[in-house]
Amino acid sequence: MITAGIDMGIQTIKVVILKDGEVAARGKAFSGFEPAKAAEQAFEQALKDAKASRAEVSQVLATGSGMDMATNVDGTVSMMGADAKAAVYLFPSARTVIDIGAEEARAVKCDDKGIMMDFVLNERCAAGAGTFIEAMARALEVKLEEMGPLALKAERASPINATCVIFGESDVVTLIHRQEAKPEIARAVFDAMADRVSSMVHRLGITPDVVLVGGVAKDVGFVESLRRKLGVNLLIPENPEYAGALGAALLAASRVKGAQK
Amino acid sequence: MKETPTEGREFWRWQEYHRVLSDKSWKNKDIITAGVDVGSVGSKAAIMIDGEVYSWAVMRTGSNSPDSAKKVFDWALEGTGLKPNDIKYTVGTGYGRVNVPMANKAITEIACHAKGANYIWGPSVRTILDVGGQDIKAIHCDETGRVTSFLMNDKCAAGTGRGMEVFADLLQIPIEEIGKVSLSIDEEPAPVSCTCVAFAKTEAIGLLRKGWTKEKVLAAYTRAMAIRMANLVNRVGLEREFVVTGGQSKNTGIVSRVENILGVKTLPMPNWRESGLDPMVAGAAGAALLAKTLYQKSQGN
C-alpha cells in the first residue's frame, strides 16, 4: 500500500511517500507565493524517487498551516495529530513531541499509539520559531548554518531581548557595537528560544520520552540550549523536518486500513 | 529651533529637536526643575519654571543610557542661559531611569506620563494611550493625574515605535509622513492578518507583489496596529477624556484609526511648538512637575 503526506509549511513544503509502512521517498520545495504549485512539484519529485505513479497512491493527506491550500488531496489532518503519529513511529517510547518550524512551534502529548492527547501552540510570533534564528543570523552577519557551531563555542550567553525578533535585532546590533563576541551572542539567541520553548512545554507537562522535530531540530546550537533548559534527554530523528509529512502519510495508511475492514 | 538634519535614505530615522520658549524668563524664579525620560528608543528632557515647560529636547537614545541622559539634558538647557546647577530638582524616568546620573529621584514612567497628560490637557483626562519606542501602555488616572490602573505590553514590537520604523523602512516612506500617507487612500483596506511585525513584513511584500500600493499596505498595517492598541485601552477600561502620548501621538494615521475603532475622539493636539505642551515629552514634563512637588516638600512647604 502506498500513501503520501504533504506538510504545507509556511516556508517549505515537505512530502513523504510511505510504501508498506516504510519511507520510500521524500520531497521538498519552497512554498513561495504559490504553495499549491510548489506542493505539486514536490509531490511529483517524490513519486519519481519512489518509482511510483499517482494512481498507485491510495490516499494523500495534507497537514501544516497551509493545508487548506493543497490541491488533489484526500483530506487534511492537524499538525498535532501528525506529529504525534510520526514521533511514536520513529521512537515507540515517545510521549511528548516538540515541533519547531519556521513560523510556528508546538508541543504535543501523546499515548503509546501515537494518538494526540493534549497540545500547546505558540502564538503567531516570530520569536518562538525558526524565523528568530534566521533574523539573528542576519543581524550577526553569520550564515544560518554557522549559528549552531558558533554558539557551542560560547562560555556564557550575552543578555538580549528574548521576547521579540525586532527588539532582539536591535539588541544584537548594540552588542556588536560594544564589541561583544559573536559566539556569546549566538548562544544567547538559542538560550532565548529554548527558554520560550521550555516555558511552552511546561504548560503541557513533560512526560518522557521527549522527541524534537521540525526544521530547527537540525540546529546543534538550539538542541544544546534546549537540552540544558529542559534538563531531559531529547530524541531527534534523522530528517526531523519531515515529521509532519510522515505523520500525515501514516495517518493516511491508517485510514485506508480502517476503510478496508 | 535647532534640528539635526535627517540623513538621506534612512526612512526610519525621525527628526530630533529642541525648543526654547522665548517668551519665558527664568530670572528671579526659584523653582526650576527638570525631568529626563530615557526610553529604549527616544530620550526626552523638559525644563520647567514654576511648573511650566520652558525648554525641551527629544533625541534618539544611543547604546549608552547615562550618556543619552546627559546629552538630552544638556541639549534642553542649550539656548536658555541656565546651567546644570541652576536646576533645583531633577526626576529621572523611563526604561533607563536608574541611569540618569543627574536625577535626584527615579520615578516610573507610568506615574510621570499620567502627570504629564494631566498637565498638557487638564484634569478631565482619564485614559491615556502611550505608545513608546518598544512598548504600548494604557493608563487610567484621576483628575490629579494620579494613576489608578494600567496595562502594558512590552513583549512585542507590534504597534510600538520600533514596529513603525520597520515598516517605514520597508515601504521607503519617511517616518514622519507615515501617518499622512496611510490616510491618503480612497477606501480603508482590511488590516494585515499578522500582528507580528516580522511576519507582517512578509505579508506586506506579498501584498505589494499582488499590486497593492504602498499607501494601501501602510493603511492595512496601521489599522492592525490601531486595533491592537484599542484592545489594550478597552482592557484597562476606556473612560473619557482620552488622549494619546508618546511618539505615535503625532501619527495621525494611528490616532484617527484608534478613535474610529473605540468610537471616541481624543482631546485635540495642543499647539505644542508655541505652548510647550508636547505629547511626545509627556513623560519628561510629568517628571519635571513631580520634581517641583518633591523640591517643595524638601523645602518644608
Added chain:
Amino acid sequence: MTQCPKKALEMVTEFIDFEDKTVAAVSELHRKKIRYTCSACKPEENKAPCVLACTQGAIRCVWKSL
C-alpha cells in the same frame, strides 16, 4: 510571597503618592513570562496560593486570550 512555588514574587520599593512604599511585585525575571510561570497553579480557578495568601485581595488572575 512565600506561598508562590515558583518564587515569582519579591518585595520592591515603588515611589507612589510621593512616598517610597514597599510592595510585592513580580520579579523582572518572570515578568514577561508570567503566563507560563503561573500555569502550574491553575490560576483560572482563582484558588492560586498567592491569591489566597493576599489579605488585601490585591492579586487577581485574568486568564483569557486577546
